[in-house]
Structures are given as structure tokens and as C-alpha cells.
Amino acid sequence: MEKRRHILVVDDDREIRQLLQAYLEQNGYRVTAVGEGKAMSRVLEEQRIDLVVLDLMLPGADGLELCRNLRVKSRIPIIMLTARGDEMDRILGLEMGADDYLPKPFNPRELLARIKVVLRRSAALPYDQPETTARAIRFADWTLDPVARHLESSAGVVVPLSGAEYRLLKVFLEHPNRVLNRDQLLDLTQGRDADPFDRSIDVLVSRLRRRLEDDPKDPGIIKTVRGEGYVFAVQVNNPGSTA
Structure with a gap:
């Protein structure tokens, strides 16, 4: 049996965390949900994560800083959740290394579709390994x-x-x-x-x-x-x- 992909949801809104955890688990994923950056770091250190759903607005270190720091040391795919209509937030998220973004409010079905696409696109690369055989x-x-x-x-x-x-x-x-x-x-x-x-x-x-x-x-x-x-x-x- 294929091992379930592990999604880390990072959002300070408890209702959103609970909704996403329940919905993604219903669709076959293993889900860990936390509310801020320190908890995110602990999960990443202790567990293997296949994709991070990361809210932009968080207490303490915001999503952009967390995205940038994670991207320095890992290729784990990141989907950023941003405020609707704020194009600069979306651009900055992509600049910091996010793989995709989704504006709030959003339909969980759309997030699920984005997760599937990003995981499929990243599946060709070994977990957290650089493209060492790539040619210039x-x-x-x-x-x-x-x-x-x-x-x-x-x-x-x-x-x-x-x-x-x-x-x-x-x-x-x-x-x-x-x-x-x-x-x-x-x-x-x-x-x-x-x-x-x-x-x-x-x-x-x-x-x-x-x-x-x-x-x-x-x-x-x-x-x-x-x-x-x-x-x-x-x-x-x-x-x-x-x-």
C-alpha cells in the first residue's frame, strides 16, 4: 500500500486549520496542522513532510520569512495562502520560493487540486536532493x-x-x-x-x-x-x- 503523503498546514486561524485537516485527511492525506513558525520548525525537524500549506500572516515570523528560510535548506513544496487581491504578497511569495499561492477566502477543493499539481510536479526530484546531474x-x-x-x-x-x-x-x-x-x-x-x-x-x-x-x-x-x-x-x- 502506498504511503500517504504528509501535508503540514501552518495557519493561525484554528477554524481554517481544523477544516483543512479534516478535508485533506478525507482525501487520503496525512495532515499535521500548527499555528505559527516555531511549531512549524519543530514538525519539520521531527517528521518527513511532503508539502507545506503556509499562511502569509502569522504571529512572530511571517509566512514570507518562513518560506525564505525553508527554501534555503529544503526543496519541500510550499503553497502560500495570501490575502485576496494583494498582488505584491503573491509576487513576494513566489520570489521567496513558494511553488504556488492561493488567495483567501478559498474553496478547499481548489487547494486540493493545487496540492495534487504541485506534488505531481515535484515527484520527479528525489526528496530534498538537488539536481546534481543537471547540465549547465x-x-x-x-x-x-x-x-x-x-x-x-x-x-x-x-x-x-x-x-x-x-x-x-x-x-x-x-x-x-x-x-x-x-x-x-x-x-x-x-x-x-x-x-x-x-x-x-x-x-x-x-x-x-x-x-x-x-x-x-x-x-x-x-x-x-x-x-x-x-x-x-x-x-x-x-x-x-x-x-
């Missing part, structure tokens, strides 16, 4: 190191990437010279459809351009195709690309 990917004046998850220029300048920037760049590198719209980019990076008001991809593209481009206002690597999306418009030295 070269494009334009840059080399992406998939193990260290940073860029290095031909002059030896190292540019660190956030988790969200890394995932978006990997998608572009795997689909060079193809126009990708927001729906496709969100699906490929986060496993979900785009909300009409969700501008997180546009913000991440702008951040990535500032990393890569000599002139981000006149980009030569990530180009905008009006009315369609974005195209990674350079040759990529990557045997795994689908160009």
Missing part, C-alpha cells in the same frame, strides 16, 4: 547553473535567481523561439490557469529582463509579442529543449 545551459552571454540555480556571465559575474525567476527562465530555455502566453507560462511554472487580473508573470518577466538584458526597455532576449505573449529569442545550448 548556455544562451547569449549567459550560463545557467541548474544545481546552484544562478546565472553566470561570460565575464564571470554571478547573478543569483529567486525560485520564481529560476522556474520561469527554465521554461523559456526549454521552449526557445516559441511564443508563450500568460496561460501557458503560469501552467508550465505553477501548474494553474491565469486569472484575468493576475500580472505575476509580467512582473517576473520584467525582473528577469533586468537580470539578463543590457537594456531591459529594449530587450533582445525575452521579447514581447503584442497580443500574444513572450518569446525567448536566442539560441539555447540545451539538448533537452523542445524548440
Whole structure:
């Protein structure tokens, strides 16, 4: 019998914790629910966790700080719960390394669907192990190191990437010279459809351009195709690309 996946829910609202624990357990998961960061740390030290559902607003260390600290030492998937309509919170969550986010109030069925997608996407990687066999990917004046998850220029300048920037760049590198719209980019990076008001991809593209481009206002690597999306418009030295 397959071992049940273990979900850690971190939320200071007792009703939400109880609701999510009951609902996820009904759907076949093992669930531990805590109300703040210190308890979260103890659970992570003592038990194997497959995914963390992490509320942004917590007493003491907030969800962004906890997400950042966890991501430094672990690849455990994180789904961030954020206040509805606060785009910057969502962007910051992705920047700190969250794998997905869900605005409150939310339907538990949607959270369950997000959990399944994120777990399926992370299943290909060994538990908490880096991609040690991944090859460096070269494009334009840059080399992406998939193990260290940073860029290095031909002059030896190292540019660190956030988790969200890394995932978006990997998608572009795997689909060079193809126009990708927001729906496709969100699906490929986060496993979900785009909300009409969700501008997180546009913000991440702008951040990535500032990393890569000599002139981000006149980009030569990530180009905008009006009315369609974005195209990674350079040759990529990557045997795994689908160009």
C-alpha cells in the first residue's frame, strides 16, 4: 500500500486549520496542522513532510520569512495562502520560493487540486536532493547553473535567481523561439490557469529582463509579442529543449 503523503498546514486561524485537516485527511492525506513558525520548525525537524500549506500572516515570523528560510535548506513544496487581491504578497511569495499561492477566502477543493499539481510536479526530484546531474545551459552571454540555480556571465559575474525567476527562465530555455502566453507560462511554472487580473508573470518577466538584458526597455532576449505573449529569442545550448 502506498504511503500517504504528509501535508503540514501552518495557519493561525484554528477554524481554517481544523477544516483543512479534516478535508485533506478525507482525501487520503496525512495532515499535521500548527499555528505559527516555531511549531512549524519543530514538525519539520521531527517528521518527513511532503508539502507545506503556509499562511502569509502569522504571529512572530511571517509566512514570507518562513518560506525564505525553508527554501534555503529544503526543496519541500510550499503553497502560500495570501490575502485576496494583494498582488505584491503573491509576487513576494513566489520570489521567496513558494511553488504556488492561493488567495483567501478559498474553496478547499481548489487547494486540493493545487496540492495534487504541485506534488505531481515535484515527484520527479528525489526528496530534498538537488539536481546534481543537471547540465549547465548556455544562451547569449549567459550560463545557467541548474544545481546552484544562478546565472553566470561570460565575464564571470554571478547573478543569483529567486525560485520564481529560476522556474520561469527554465521554461523559456526549454521552449526557445516559441511564443508563450500568460496561460501557458503560469501552467508550465505553477501548474494553474491565469486569472484575468493576475500580472505575476509580467512582473517576473520584467525582473528577469533586468537580470539578463543590457537594456531591459529594449530587450533582445525575452521579447514581447503584442497580443500574444513572450518569446525567448536566442539560441539555447540545451539538448533537452523542445524548440
